[in-house]
Amino acid sequence: MAHPEPSARSAEQVAEERAMAEVSDVLLNLEHTLVRARKARTRLASGVEGHNVRLALDDAVKALEVARKRLQQDVYFAGDELRLI
Numbered sequence: 032m033a034h035p036e037p038s039a040r041s042a043e044q045v046a047e048e049r050a051m052a053e054v055s056d057v058l059l060n061l062e063h064t065l066v067r068a069r070k071a072r073t074r075l076a077s078g079v080e081g082h083n084v085r086l087a088l089d090d091a092v093k094a095l096e097v098a099r100k101r102l103q104q105d106v107y108f109a110g111d112e113l114r115l116i
Contacts, residue, residue, distance in 0.1 A: 054106050061099045068092050 040048075072088040075081040 051106070054102065058099065058102060061095055061102070065092060065095050065099070068095065 068088050068091050072085055072092070075085050075088075
């Protein structure tokens with residue numbers, strides 16, 4: 032029994048898949064960066080000399096979390112809606 036040939040994907044579909052793979056890579060890098068920033072924050076000494084670094088890492092973690100959430104929502108949960116900035 033012969034199996035039917037899968038239909039060829041259009042150039043637009045291939046381009047969309049490549050773009051989504053790039054977005055997936057960006058999300059993975061954001062996750063990795065968040066883990067590293069949190070780890071660095073916990074490893075810092077509690078002394079005065081690390082205070083500014085901890086504050087900077089706190090800000091970085093917050094900004095990365097916002098970026099990750101927005102990217103996930105816009106890519107995976109937005110549907111066909113156009114978001115106005």
